[in-house]
Amino acid sequence: MNLTEQLSITAKENPHKTAYVFQDKETSYMELEESVTKFASRLQELGYKKGDHIALVVGNSPYYVIALYGALRMGAVIIPINPLYTAHEMSYILKNGDVKAVITMDVLLEKFEAIADQVPSVKHYISCESGANISLDESPLSAKLKSFTQLIQEGNLEFDAPQMSDEDTAIILYTSGTTGKPKGAMLSHKNIYSNAKDTADYLTISGEDRVIAALPMFHVFCLTVSLNAPLMNGGTVLIMPKFSPQEVFKIATDHKATIFAGVPTMYNYLLQSAEGNSSAFAGIRLCISGGAAMPVALLGQFEKAFNAIISEGYGLSEASPVTCFNPLDQPRKPGSIGKSIINVENKVVDEFGEEVEAGEVGELAVRGPNVMKGYYKLEEETALALRDGWLHTGDMARMDDEGYFYIVDRKKDMILVGGYNVYPREVEEVLYEHPSIAEAAVIGTPHPETGESVLSFVVTKDPSLNDDILMEFCKMHLAKYKVPSKIEFMDELPKNTTGKILRKNLRNKVEQ
Structure with a gap:
């Protein structure tokens, strides 16, 4: 059993049940099932085969759901990419991931136009309409461009899906590792x-x-x-x-x-x-x-x-x-x-x-x-x-x-202060207990005597809060070697698109 087979079963059992709601419009399971099948059939007609790698660079929308399940039904390996990535970041994943097609939003095509020469393996760019009235005819990629909506309209419901085993790769997720290039986890x-x-x-x-x-x-x-x-x-x-x-x-x-x-x-x-x-x-x-x-x-x-x-x-x-x-x-x-x-x-x-x-x-x-x-x-x-x-x-x-x-x-975030292990989360938990703290993050920074010391970054709800008050608060709740040597106040902590605080960016800030 796989995800797309399960979708077919659910659509058959509950055809009129709402699968998703987007901008107050409801779409039933049968409507989703038919769109998925039509998209899969057109990918196959375009020459894509089981095992081909297809990048999915789309924000939260029905496009994402249909493209994901449709490409998986056709037997493709999906590589999701953050739409906010730069052209340079996308280029690395497209090349390393041996991508043959890209499904993306029309408003993102400029990024791919900038790197198209670097990724000749990409045969088609399948464009999803954003409502921004972007003319695809004027794009340098026009020869390789296909309309997502048109592909579904032209699709065939008599599509025969290829045989897939449980062990076939379905998705490659490129992890945003803190060091080196992202690695593609094969799921x-x-x-x-x-x-x-x-x-x-x-x-x-x-x-x-x-x-x-x-x-x-x-x-x-x-x-x-x-x-x-x-x-x-x-x-x-x-x-x-x-x-x-x-x-x-x-x-x-x-x-x-x-x-x-x-x-x-x-x-x-x-x-x-x-x-x-x-x-x-x-x-x-x-x-x-x-x-x-x-x-x-x-x-x-x-x-x-x-x-x-x-x-x-x-x-x-x-x-x-x-x-x-x-x-x-x-x-x-x-x-x-x-x-x-x-x-x-x-x-x-x-x-x-x-x-x-x-x-x-x-x-x-x-x-x-x-x-x-x-x-x-x-x-x-x-x-x-x-x-x-x-x-x-x-x-x-x-x-x-x-x-x-x-x-x-x-493991790599652990701070070693004079031979003692300090885990950033423990210090952050104490900082969050202060009623005036909205956000907190802790990193280690080199120290000539102890090897490393604790450096804290905080966002406060109270402009009158200063580092002396906060330092005293930490001393009341933490062993001496865990107390921050310095506290920096910020308007906002750096985060990725999922809202995770980026300690790497804070380290870079310190090194500059």
Whole structure:
């Protein structure tokens, strides 16, 4: 079984059920199924074959859903790319990923025009209309351009899909690693189908659920939790073109949303906009957080303001991505990423790969049907990540006596102060406890005596707050070697498109 086969089954069983809502327009499962089949048939007629690599550079929209499922049905390997990437960043992925076709928005064509000569392997650029009335005839790419809408109109419902095995590669996700070039994690049909199903089962996502897709669809968190998991069971996806607190409140109210998934930064923005909107989440039965550690103080404040429950989980691209979630039928532990989801095993290991005792810190390792095949064209990196059947995540964690896991920090983010380990998250948690702190991030910086020292960046709600007051607050709650040597105040912390705080950018700021 794979995602597109499951879509066909759902469409046959519930043809008139709403699959997704976009800009208040509802689309049924049968309408989605027919568009997917027509798009798949036209890709095949254009000469694309099973195993060909197709880049998907589209924002949250029906285009994304139809293109993803249609290309997968045809047997293509999808490479999602962040539409905000520069032409240079896209060029690397297109070349390294051996891409033969690009599906993108008409407003992004200029980026591809700039790099077309560098990627001669791309046969077609399939353009999705943005409503900006862009003339494709004048584009230097016009000879290779195809209209997405026209392809679907010309498609054939009598399409015969190629035979696909569970182990065939379905998606290659280029991870945004903090060092070096991005690596392409190869996910099989089994990987993405099993993780969508196991996540849906663990979080009891059903056909009655209406899930807000506010996270970017090119990111695997949204792909699995907000898109594939609800479609797996006949639920409805409420597609947001981009995140906005007021739009979230409006969609939640107007379309009777039951589930919201986001990263901690989104919850912070929603909390800052809570006044007058606290009832908007009255119908939300579950809030899901992932992508980065949720500060415990933020979790408590949000739940109190909205009378909602947040289930924090954990995942990574190489695991399709979900490995843990706080269970819904057992006590939830704030600060914990929860327990292993169905069919997935997690353990904490030392540098030799041996499991450590409960309570001890080590590297989190994962095993299950969701774990990637490997990195595309990178055998050495694959061998380092996949050892003895376990994916080594690079995240430092501990497990308590009841099987709940806690992420301590990224292995590479750990700060070594005079021989003592300092985990940035521990310091950040203390900073978030101060009532005047809106955002906080901690990095290590070289120090002539201790090797490294702790440097904090904060965004404050109170302009009168200064570093002396905050430093005293830290000294009350942290051992001396964990106290920041310096605190910098910023108007906003740098973030990626999913809202994750970019420590790399903060390090670069310090080095300049």
